Each structure stands twice: as C-alpha cells, then as structure tokens.
Amino acid sequence: MSNVPELEARLESRSARAGVVGLGYAGLPLAVEVARAGFEVIGIDIDPDRAGQINRGRSYMPDVDPGLLLEAVSSGRLRATADYESIGACDAVSICVPTPLRKTRDPDLTHVLEAVRSLQTHLRPGMLVVLESTTYPGTTDEVVLPILEESGLRAGEDFFLCYSPERVDPGNSRYGTRNIPKVIGGVTSNCLRMGKLYYGQVMDTVVPVSSTLAAEAAKLLENTFRMVNVGLANETAVLCDRLGIDVWEVIEAAGTKPFGFMPFYPGPGLGGHCIPVDPHFLAWKSKQAGFEPRLIQLASEINGGMPRYIVGRIQSALNDRGKPVRGSRIHLVGVAYKRNVADTRESPALDIAALLARMGAEVAYSDPFVSRLKAGSLELDRSGLFETVGESDIAVILTDHDGVDYARLLGAASLVLDTRNATRGVAAPNLLRL
Ligand SMILES: NC(=O)c1ccc[n+]([C@@H]2O[C@H](COP(=O)([O-])OP(=O)(O)OC[C@H]3O[C@@H](n4cnc5c(N)ncnc54)[C@H](O)[C@@H]3O)[C@@H](O)[C@H]2O)c1
Structure with missing residues (x-):
C-alpha cells in the first residue's frame, strides 16, 4: 500500500x-x-x-x-x-x-x-x-x-x-x-x-x-453502434435505389427531427482500422459465453457487401452506355477509407479496385492524400485527376475529400457515380448517385 x-x-x-x-x-x-x-x-x-x-x-x-x-x-x-x-x-x-x-x-x-x-x-x-x-x-x-x-x-x-x-x-x-x-x-x-x-x-x-471490463465494452459499444447504423444506412441506400428514391434526401429530411434520430450515411463500404474490426471483438467474446450477437453479424454482412454492390452499379452504368467493364477506363476519385485522411487500411476502395481490375477494367485513381495504392496484386501510382479523368468511361467518387473540385469533375468526366454525396444538391445528366 x-x-x-x-x-x-x-x-x-x-x-x-x-x-x-x-x-x-x-x-x-x-x-x-x-x-x-x-x-x-x-x-x-x-x-x-x-x-x-x-x-x-x-x-x-x-x-x-x-x-x-x-x-x-x-x-x-x-x-x-x-x-x-x-x-x-x-x-x-x-x-x-x-x-x-x-x-x-x-x-x-x-x-x-x-x-x-x-x-x-x-x-x-x-x-x-x-x-x-x-x-x-x-x-x-x-x-x-x-x-x-x-x-x-x-x-x-x-x-x-x-x-x-x-x-x-x-x-x-x-x-x-x-x-x-x-x-x-x-x-x-x-x-x-x-x-x-x-x-x-x-x-x-x-x-x-x-471495472476494466466495463471500459473495454464501452469502447466496443461505441464502434458497434457506428457499424450497425452505417449498416442501416447502407441497407436503406440499396432499398431506396430499388424504389427510385434519393436516399440522401431521405436522410436529410429524417435528420431534421430534433430528437430520436441521428443521421448516418451510406457509402461504398466500411474502412479503417476500427469500425469494421472492433465489433468482432465483442462478438467473439460473446460467443465464448454462449450468446450469438446477430446485429453485429448482419451489419458486417451488409457493409461487407457494399463494394460488390458499387461494382454492380458501375457495371450497370457502363452497360446503359453500351460498354462492358472489360476494357473500360474507370477512375476512382478518393481511395482513403474516409475523408481527409491518408489511411487506406480496410478501405472499400481496395476491394472495388481489385474487383474491377479482375473484371478487366483499366483502373486509375486520384487522391490528394494517397500517392500509391496496393489492392491485392494490383499496384497503382496516383494519376492527376483532371489530367486523366476526361479520358475515363466513368469516374467513381469513393472518398469525399475536401479540396477536390467536384463541380469541375462533373464538367470533365463523361459519367460520374458519386457514392458519398460529394455532389450534394447538383443534378446533371452525367451524374449518378448511390
Ligand atoms: N487508429 C485509430 O484511429 C484508433 C482509434 C482508437 C483506438 N485505436 C486502437 O489503438 C491501438 C493502436 O492502433 P494504431 O492505429 O495506433 O496502430 P498503428 O499501427 O498506427 O501503430 C501501432 C504502433 O505500435 C508499434 N508496435 C507494434 N508492436 C509493438 C510492440 N510489441 N512494442 C512496441 N511497439 C509496438 C508499431 O510499430 C506501430 O508503430 C489499436 O488497438 C487500435 O484499435 C486506434
């Protein structure tokens, strides 16, 4: 003592x-x-x-x-x-x-x-x-x-x-x-x-x-809360697309409720070192105690399915213009797992780039924070956005970094798929959103 x-x-x-x-x-x-x-x-x-x-x-x-x-x-x-x-x-x-x-x-x-x-x-x-x-x-x-x-x-x-x-x-x-x-x-x-x-x-x-147990669990609850709510936002995005509703407008409108609602946003999938990973610590420990947590599993599946969903949207956008993915030039705008960071750990851009490359697309990317991207066997050096995007068949906004001129992007690219609502409020014939 x-x-x-x-x-x-x-x-x-x-x-x-x-x-x-x-x-x-x-x-x-x-x-x-x-x-x-x-x-x-x-x-x-x-x-x-x-x-x-x-x-x-x-x-x-x-x-x-x-x-x-x-x-x-x-x-x-x-x-x-x-x-x-x-x-x-x-x-x-x-x-x-x-x-x-x-x-x-x-x-x-x-x-x-x-x-x-x-x-x-x-x-x-x-x-x-x-x-x-x-x-x-x-x-x-x-x-x-x-x-x-x-x-x-x-x-x-x-x-x-x-x-x-x-x-x-x-x-x-x-x-x-x-x-x-x-x-x-x-x-x-x-x-x-x-x-x-x-x-x-x-x-x-x-x-x-x-207790230390309560402190450990509190951190995992915070990140599970985020993962599950992002899962709900992603599921809502897929559902709204089927129903022909703009998910971003829906979230914005719901977000005006001054109580009982907190907006979370859809995107191309979860990334980073924490949110996709940490809830599984809780699930693992829970299973040891004989309780199978279902929400964590479900949200993980929904979020984990988003990169493939985005690839499907790219495929159908190109198809509408009479183009197959094979041979198409696809420019990924932003590859970090979230806005204004250089971190690509678990970034959905890695899966999307690898899937597109496997389908025969010519993949290029730009990101002010990331100079080199390694996605499976694919290794890419950053391209200058406005030097190359004009030649692409589709530009896909995967990370909404500040400082990227999205209005100029819409003018320069023949087709844009925005998975982050970086082009909020804009309507253009060459613009598609998640
Ligand atoms: N990155 C985040 O935003 C964040 C947020 C909250 C919590 N965390 C948690 O913090 C912890 C660290 O994550 P991070 O993102 O800082 O990781 P990191 O990879 O950025 O840094 C970890 C550092 O630990 C060093 N290291 C590894 N083994 C070591 C050892 N035996 N002795 C001394 N140094 C060693 C590595 O060289 C590295 O520099 C993780 O548990 C993570 O989940 C991270």
Missing part, C-alpha cells in the same frame, strides 16, 4: 516519468499530449525508424502537429526508442499497440502479448500500467494481469493496472486526445485511483467506470 502515496505525489507534481508503447495513430498523439502536460515521456516502438523520426522532431502522423512534436522533443520532454530497457525508468506506461483480427475474425493479441511480456521484465513497485489498445472485454483482467503478476508483484498493492480505451478520430480537428473524455476502469480501486489521477493531469475529462 506504501506505493500509493509515492506514485500519487509524482503524478500530481507531474514529475512522474511516462512511457507510451506503440507510437502510431493512437500512441503518438497521446505521447505528445502527455509531454505537453509537463511530463517527461519515453516513447517505445519496435520500429526503430519511427523512434528515429521522433527524435529528429518529425511527425509521421498527419494528426500530430509537427510544431507540437518538435517542441516536445526539443524541450527534452519527449524522446523515443526501440529498446524496452528504458521502460523500467517509467512510472506510468500506456500501451497502444495494434490489435488486429485474424482472417477467422478471432482477436489477434500478438502485439499486446509481446508488449506486456517485454514490460513485465521491467515491472517494478509503484508502476502504473494502462492498456489502451482496443480489445475484447476481459483482456486486461484475464490476459494482461496474470502476465504482469508473474513478476511476483501484486496489482493494486505493488503496481497498478487499468484499461482506458483510445478514442481518437483521425482527421477530426475538433476533438483530439485532450478533449475527448477519457473512460477508465481499474483492476482494483487503487488502480483506478492512480489511473484517474494520471489521466486527469493530461485530459480535460476523465470518466471512471467500475
């Missing part, structure tokens, strides 16, 4: 040394924010190139302000390394390593296990450990805790263990690490007390919950 007051004092005075393990989309913004709050931060990433870039004051994450990163590094508050040795010097360690799914949609905890095992050899009394990676309920208590306790140290007495989900939204200029409320659950009440105190120094609002 004697470790509580000592760590408390170090956290309160911000003299505690912080560690952030995994310096990607989630970890790097956190490391910079903790450094901005006045803590000395050691970032640990197995990728020495990332560590090197940070030490040179370079931000490789679009959401991390290069000026803030440089300031944190040059003031000596942030440094990075690929070597776990320095973790022993940290008082509070946040783990932000990837948590992918296997092909079978089972959670792949390889990175978490590696990080926790590396940390365990340096665990010492008075240390606070916070898992931030998105994962299934039970990971902290059932997987991380036993490994750390193999050290002989006890959670809540010798060291402190919490789960706090990372909730960053890449590309969101309004909400970032500091002003997104931080949900946190502890293995014991002392653990929660230390976790709350630490993040309370860095974030505007900390939301304590009664």
Whole structure:
C-alpha cells in the first residue's frame, strides 16, 4: 500500500516519468499530449525508424502537429526508442499497440502479448500500467494481469493496472486526445485511483467506470453502434435505389427531427482500422459465453457487401452506355477509407479496385492524400485527376475529400457515380448517385 502515496505525489507534481508503447495513430498523439502536460515521456516502438523520426522532431502522423512534436522533443520532454530497457525508468506506461483480427475474425493479441511480456521484465513497485489498445472485454483482467503478476508483484498493492480505451478520430480537428473524455476502469480501486489521477493531469475529462471490463465494452459499444447504423444506412441506400428514391434526401429530411434520430450515411463500404474490426471483438467474446450477437453479424454482412454492390452499379452504368467493364477506363476519385485522411487500411476502395481490375477494367485513381495504392496484386501510382479523368468511361467518387473540385469533375468526366454525396444538391445528366 506504501506505493500509493509515492506514485500519487509524482503524478500530481507531474514529475512522474511516462512511457507510451506503440507510437502510431493512437500512441503518438497521446505521447505528445502527455509531454505537453509537463511530463517527461519515453516513447517505445519496435520500429526503430519511427523512434528515429521522433527524435529528429518529425511527425509521421498527419494528426500530430509537427510544431507540437518538435517542441516536445526539443524541450527534452519527449524522446523515443526501440529498446524496452528504458521502460523500467517509467512510472506510468500506456500501451497502444495494434490489435488486429485474424482472417477467422478471432482477436489477434500478438502485439499486446509481446508488449506486456517485454514490460513485465521491467515491472517494478509503484508502476502504473494502462492498456489502451482496443480489445475484447476481459483482456486486461484475464490476459494482461496474470502476465504482469508473474513478476511476483501484486496489482493494486505493488503496481497498478487499468484499461482506458483510445478514442481518437483521425482527421477530426475538433476533438483530439485532450478533449475527448477519457473512460477508465481499474483492476482494483487503487488502480483506478492512480489511473484517474494520471489521466486527469493530461485530459480535460476523465470518466471512471467500475471495472476494466466495463471500459473495454464501452469502447466496443461505441464502434458497434457506428457499424450497425452505417449498416442501416447502407441497407436503406440499396432499398431506396430499388424504389427510385434519393436516399440522401431521405436522410436529410429524417435528420431534421430534433430528437430520436441521428443521421448516418451510406457509402461504398466500411474502412479503417476500427469500425469494421472492433465489433468482432465483442462478438467473439460473446460467443465464448454462449450468446450469438446477430446485429453485429448482419451489419458486417451488409457493409461487407457494399463494394460488390458499387461494382454492380458501375457495371450497370457502363452497360446503359453500351460498354462492358472489360476494357473500360474507370477512375476512382478518393481511395482513403474516409475523408481527409491518408489511411487506406480496410478501405472499400481496395476491394472495388481489385474487383474491377479482375473484371478487366483499366483502373486509375486520384487522391490528394494517397500517392500509391496496393489492392491485392494490383499496384497503382496516383494519376492527376483532371489530367486523366476526361479520358475515363466513368469516374467513381469513393472518398469525399475536401479540396477536390467536384463541380469541375462533373464538367470533365463523361459519367460520374458519386457514392458519398460529394455532389450534394447538383443534378446533371452525367451524374449518378448511390
Ligand atoms: N487508429 C485509430 O484511429 C484508433 C482509434 C482508437 C483506438 N485505436 C486502437 O489503438 C491501438 C493502436 O492502433 P494504431 O492505429 O495506433 O496502430 P498503428 O499501427 O498506427 O501503430 C501501432 C504502433 O505500435 C508499434 N508496435 C507494434 N508492436 C509493438 C510492440 N510489441 N512494442 C512496441 N511497439 C509496438 C508499431 O510499430 C506501430 O508503430 C489499436 O488497438 C487500435 O484499435 C486506434
């Protein structure tokens, strides 16, 4: 119990040394924010190139302000390394390593296990450990805790263990690490007390919950909510097309209801590292307990079917002009998984490009954020939109990045299929919408 007051004092005075393990989309913004709050931060990433870039004051994450990163590094508050040795010097360690799914949609905890095992050899009394990676309920208590306790140290007495989900939204200029409320659950009440105190120094609002399980499940509910509602929007889009109704107009009209409705929008499919993946953690854990969650499965199927649906719409649009897909020049406008980001992980554009190429189309793409696209065996360099789109048989808007002149696109392309309503309010003979 004697470790509580000592760590408390170090956290309160911000003299505690912080560690952030995994310096990607989630970890790097956190490391910079903790450094901005006045803590000395050691970032640990197995990728020495990332560590090197940070030490040179370079931000490789679009959401991390290069000026803030440089300031944190040059003031000596942030440094990075690929070597776990320095973790022993940290008082509070946040783990932000990837948590992918296997092909079978089972959670792949390889990175978490590696990080926790590396940390365990340096665990010492008075240390606070916070898992931030998105994962299934039970990971902290059932997987991380036993490994750390193999050290002989006890959670809540010798060291402190919490789960706090990372909730960053890449590309969101309004909400970032500091002003997104931080949900946190502890293995014991002392653990929660230390976790709350630490993040309370860095974030505007900390939301304590009664267990690590509740904190893990809260994050998964948020992303499942989004996945299921996008599934509903996608199903409505397909249904409206059959009925000859403009789905965008329907959503806009429904969205005027001041209560009980929140607009979600259809598109070419779900993408990114989180929304298509995270609900399956919840489904997997639920199935272990003998309950088959049906909404997650259904929404996943509907969303997963959208790339093929869009290819079908492209095929029928070309067919109406007497053209087969084979040999047609198809220009994909935007390939990142969402607006104003460079990330193509799980992007529906990958499936669409690969399907079209397999059908014999000549696929080209433009995207201000993505200079090279790899979709299966297809590898493409970016084309200049207005240099090439005039020669295409159809241009398909897959990502509605800002800064693309969609009105000019309608003038330049012979046929446009807009899957994102980037051309909102415009009617043109060469324009089709999802
Ligand atoms: N990307 C997002 O928008 C987002 C949002 C909320 C939550 N998350 C969650 O945050 C976690 C991290 O995701 P991300 O998008 O930041 O991943 P990322 O791939 O961008 O970054 C992860 C980093 O961890 C490093 N790493 C891997 N194994 C390591 C190890 N054993 N030790 C040290 N470093 C290691 C990698 O080299 C990489 O730099 C995931 O669980 C993800 O679901 C991500």
